[in-house]
Amino acid sequence: MRRAILGFAAAAPLVAIALWKISIPLAIGVVFVSHMLVLYPTLRARSRWLGPVVTNFATSQPxxxxxxxxxxxxxxxxxxxxxxxxxxxxxxxxxxxxxxxxxxxxxxxxxxxxxxxxxxxxxxxxxxxxxxxxxxxxxxxxxxxxxxxxxxxxxxxxxxxxxxxxxxxxxxxxxxxxxxxxxxxxxxxxxxxxxxxxxxxxxxxxxxxxxxxxxxxxxxxxxxxxxxxxxxxxxxxxxxxxxxxxxxxxxxxxxx
Ligand SMILES: [Zn+2]
CATH class of the missing domain: 3.20.20.370 (Glycoside hydrolase/deacetylase)
Incomplete structure (x- = not known):
């Protein structure tokens, strides 16, 4: 997941440039989505999109x-x-x-x-x-x-x-x-x-x-x-x- 998000974030500006002549809103949208895909897991403490995060532990005991x-x-x-x-x-x-x-x-x-x-x-x-x-x-x-x-x-x-x-x-x-x-x-x-x-x-x-x-x-x-x-x-x-x-x-x- 991390690799996919960072790969998309790196490619987004180039994709946006390619899309600019076809649709400016679409080009801006690609950059916006790429930013959100990095920002969301950064700000959400429990998100594992960018790497492992422990949120529970396994136990059979109370x-x-x-x-x-x-x-x-x-x-x-x-x-x-x-x-x-x-x-x-x-x-x-x-x-x-x-x-x-x-x-x-x-x-x-x-x-x-x-x-x-x-x-x-x-x-x-x-x-x-x-x-x-x-x-x-x-x-x-x-x-x-x-x-x-x-x-x-x-x-x-x-x-x-x-x-x-x-x-x-x-x-x-x-x-x-x-x-x-x-x-x-x-x-x-x-x-x-x-x-x-x-x-x-x-x-x-x-x-x-x-x-x-x-x-x-x-x-x-x-x-x-x-x-x-x-x-x-x-x-x-x-x-x-x-x-x-x-x-x-x-x-x-x-x-x-
Ligand atoms: Zn604190």
């Missing part, structure tokens, strides 16, 4: 994968770790490299409790990551890997793009590093200050099922202005417990 993005946050990491401990839950923390480098003790604390530390880019350029050139993509991924390796002794093997948008340069670089791109199958839109804990909880629990990948965040304020991520994670874990769903970190072989 278990799912809890992922927590945007830390390590000074305000709530310890509280979240205590909540996970109380519920016997394991999670993957997709951390920002710059924050990890500034707060290595939090990274160690998370890893020491048996949770996974993964790469969520170095500076988390939410607005621009999707359109960064190859060199900048490489730097975002490698600098975060280096920050984590400096703290834990080894780089992570999993990556999540900022706001899930990954352009065509991301896949080859992850492949060269032996890394897996992870998206999600359940989310609660809890990544922006002012989020609604009730709405997030019910959205996530609605989509929670065996093999699901749940996207959550830390360090985010709720409607009342206070940090609400930990409270939200606890509510979700209570809901999962009630349904007998456990939170585990799935092995690579089960990812799909």
């Amino acid at each position: 278990e799912l994968w809890l992922t927590i993005d945007d830390g390590p946050d000074l305000g709530d990491t310890e509280e979240i770790l205590a909540i996970l401990r109380r519920h016997g839950a394991k999670a993957t923390f997709f951390v920002k490299g710059a924050l990890a480098a500034a707060r290595p003790e939090l990274v160690r604390m998370i890893a020491d409790e048996g949770h996974e530390i993964a790469n969520h880019s170095h500076d988390h350029p939410s607005a621009t990551f999707w359109c960064l050139p190859p060199g900048a993509i490489r730097r975002e991924i490698d600098r975060c890997n280096d920050a984590i390796a400096d703290i834990l002794g080894a780089p992570p093997s999993r990556f999540r793009a900022p706001v899930g948008m990954k352009n065509l340069f991301v896949h080859p670089h992850l492949a060269a590093r032996g890394m897996t791109l992870v998206a999600w199958s359940a989310r609660g839109f809890d990544g922006v200050d002012g989020f609604d804990v009730d709405a997030t909880t019910s959205r996530v629990l609605r989509d929670a099922r065996p093999g699901a990948i749940v996207l959550l965040h830390q360090g985010v304020r709720g409607k009342d202005g206070s940090l609400a991520s930990a409270r939200c994670i606890e509510r979700i874990l209570e809901g999962l417990d009630a349904r007998g769903l456990r939170c585990v970190i799935p092995p690579d072989a089960s990812l799909s």
Whole structure:
């Protein structure tokens, strides 16, 4: 699929020139469609058109994968770790490299409790990551890997793009590093200050099922202005417990 899309995108200008004398709208249409075929999978976190993306994992057990993005946050990491401990839950923390480098003790604390530390880019350029050139993509991924390796002794093997948008340069670089791109199958839109804990909880629990990948965040304020991520994670874990769903970190072989 990737080869077909990129081949079409490369050929589209020539096709458009050839078509120009026959039909200008048709020529413009060809270029427009070729752009959309690249843009759509870039902006859609779960699209595999440009390369592999994990959105679920295979399991016969009542278990799912809890992922927590945007830390390590000074305000709530310890509280979240205590909540996970109380519920016997394991999670993957997709951390920002710059924050990890500034707060290595939090990274160690998370890893020491048996949770996974993964790469969520170095500076988390939410607005621009999707359109960064190859060199900048490489730097975002490698600098975060280096920050984590400096703290834990080894780089992570999993990556999540900022706001899930990954352009065509991301896949080859992850492949060269032996890394897996992870998206999600359940989310609660809890990544922006002012989020609604009730709405997030019910959205996530609605989509929670065996093999699901749940996207959550830390360090985010709720409607009342206070940090609400930990409270939200606890509510979700209570809901999962009630349904007998456990939170585990799935092995690579089960990812799909
Ligand atoms: Zn993020």
